[in-house]
Amino acid sequence: MSIKLDPPVRLSFQRPFTNGCTVTLAITNRDDATVAFKVKTTALKQYCVRPNSGTIGPREAMKLDIILQPTTADLPLGFKCKDRFLVQSIKLMPAELSMPLADLWAKVEKERKDELQYRKLYCVFVEPDDPTASTTSAAVPALALDNDALNASGNEPGGAGWGTALAGAGGQLVRRRVARRVSGRQDQSS
Template sequence: MSTGELLGINLQELQFPYLLFSKLVQQADNYVAFKVKTTNPKKYCVRPNTGVVLPASTGNVIVTMQAQKEAPPDMQCKDKFLLQSVAASPGTAAKDITPEMFNKESGNHVEECKLRVVYIAPPQPPSPVQEGSEEGSSSTASVSDNGSLNASEFTSARSRISKLAEEKNAAIQQNKSLQQELELLRRKDRKAHNGIPLVYVILVG
């Protein structure tokens, strides 16, 4: 964290490629006006680029880099930012800030903090998973660090899956057979209840 008599900033450098959120910490007991400058204003968007930090409070500054058509060579950048701060009168608002307030030649005590820009390379995509050898291949591979199966284990797994599928089909067929037998018994039972009792026939005869 860079600190001064007036403002402290929680950064040593500006790292891109995306969006940067910076916090300005009030170091003094009075109003502090600040202004942010850059060596490449067309490339960056600073909001707000001027403002006032009240006593015992903090201020937020968001720096966004505009979209670039191509990555810079070697990810090197010579852009810099300059944070200027100056003591302001009580009750000063952002609309009251003028360029003369940051003019050292006028005798104003202007505190400055320089920040350089550092590009951050985007994260590398994960390497594609290498396909295992097909069944019957003579090459053998050990288990990789990420836990993937080698060729022999893959073949063994396929064999177990095939066996389980056969057992499942056999169980389904057995279940169907039991259901058919149960239905046949139910039909016989219904016929027995619907017929004339044997005792009744004997009595009538």
């Protein structure tokens, strides 16, 4: 099974962030079977993804909106974003095609976790006139990780560092977390 992401490596969010910012991620299924996908992030209160999970038919594509929630104040110039996204995907068996997504993912994570494929995307914050604001970069290698490589890196999906980016996440909590980041304090509980 193989999916293709566009952009393949990084998501570039352009200022100003006080209005929010949306980046489109295209997922293409290059397989002859239906695949399911789920998007997770390390900063689930800052972003929402629409849709954050779904199925893609053989040789089809789907576009997702990744929305950086509006902030009350713009981040300082030169702020280095450490946020990441993880796209999990798996080829579906015929009996799984009609399952509700929540049931499907519960089954997959219990019975077929070793078959999951992972793709990481890095977030960058860029200026509107930044010539490097393109969605690809030779400096950051594209990552297609298998389960063993991801677990060895300490970034196991479902662990404390990753959460599913829900559509419609609360904006107030987002503003509070970003304000803490800007002031140099990190509060992991929010």
